[in-house]
Amino acid sequence: MKIVVCVKHVPDATADRTFTEDGTTDRDAVDSVLSELDEYAVEQALRLTESGVDAEVTYLTVGPDDAKDALRKSLAMGGDRAIHVSDDDIRGSDALGTSLVLAKAIERHGFDLVVCGMASTDGSMGVVPAMLAERLGVPAVTHLDELAVSAEDGSVTGRREGESATVRIQGTLPAVVSVTDRSGDARYPSFKGIMAAKKKPVETLDLTDLDIEPEWTGGSAARSAVDTTAKRPPRTKGEIVADEGAGGVGLAAFLTAKKFV
């Protein structure tokens, strides 16, 4: 079975992120890392192979040169090989353009299961897994905090905690799944893993390799545009009081003045 894990190299979510003048994320302003939420996807793919699913695990990323770091980190955790799609004409792509590039690369490689994180920690739309499923014409079984694959009956089953109910869902393979940060802690790469990762194959592809016309991707193909970006004004510092025995009474007075009581 072929498992493809989509990973993204993103500006560190714990740093102060900013925009460039064209309304895209300023990627030079802060260090980039493997998106934390993608580590759970890597972990789940590796656990599937360790639980007896006979599979080759391939990591896939789209991005400039340094996006390879996300692949190396993933390979250091485990897995077999990686694909890096890099092309100047991809810069500025929206989720639709990104999902097109990912889908073409996945089709070219072949797949039984695509594993994604629940969202990236930069765009955080969480829509790429569903877009991939739509483009690949397969089921999406998303937002899982538990995942099981049966090669015998060709299905993937998972548990999703929705807004109003916990749902067990099942899709037929091939399928796209996404996993949450509740699916299980991601392992740290071992020294051995880091050394082994250096020898694992990383294939680099551009848009020509994927039969994608340059005008289908990038900022000019994006179907939405940012008009303005503004740093949220910091909240005006409120009234902070030390409790000297009447803290609750004072708070009640504040809530009453605000008409919450």
Added chain:
Amino acid sequence: MAEILVLVDHVDGTVRKPTLELLTLARRLGEPSAVFLGPGADAATDVLGTYGAQKVYVVDAPEVAEHLVTPAVDALAQIAASSGPGAVLLPSSLDGKETAARLAVRLESGLITDAVDITADQDGRPVTEQSVFAATYQVTAHVTEGVPVITVKPNATAPEPAPATPVVEKVDVTFGPTATATRVLSRTPRVGGDRPELTEADVVVSGGRGVNGAENFAIIEALADSLGAAVGASRAAVDAGWYPHSHQVGQTGTQVSPQLYVAAGISGAIQHRAGMQTSKTIVAVNKDADAPIFELADYGVVGDLFKVLPQLVEEIDRRRG
């Protein structure tokens, strides 16, 4: 005026509040048409009309009830093809966002998710406002190609009635081959008791590490009940097993935007702030005067939540007589 399609979020015909907010926003852009999937449309039509739906498209097919997302995409794509809407609005729920994602690909349209407001530009086209980078930036954006597909966060606006008598149109949808490829095996509804749902609540009272134990969440619940609030929890409290994950407020939990957010025993790590800092009024109670949550608070009490909260509940009761 353009038709604006609104996907109805409902439980067996009981329309959920975010849908009423979508109808309210849709009226700024054109004539709202509700798209109702599954059984229970008769019960829902009145309330959809009360909030301005001029039309209700009804798709009552077994595919919709038994399978996730893709049947809704088939239905919306088909209705959009015949009605040529000015926009499609969906709730920013898991299913809503996934439906929107597939629909945008299907319609070759631009997609905007998690809008916190929508206005019309001079040509009536939607301009969205989003809150990004852990709610540190406000972004306005618009769709440049196709039918704008927009998901809107709960509490983006207050639902405003605008009574209409909707035309009901039953639609037979031709479902595609993937419509039935994802099945719901079981569904366990959340036992929420009498408290409002976290995403929809006007007031949220959350507890964190400082609550120090599952049994102490009774203090958080008592204040929540006193204020008619939903109960939230920080990731620390959830990871410690003190409160269910379904109540986690934060970047990877539920993102809330209530009128009032009360943070008790929560220090305010960035992941938590990302999930609550668009709340209109924020109140914090924490022993640590240096806790980052106080930077956001409109009113903060540096003190022991085990003393402050019970006193607060008592004082609220006293003021209410």
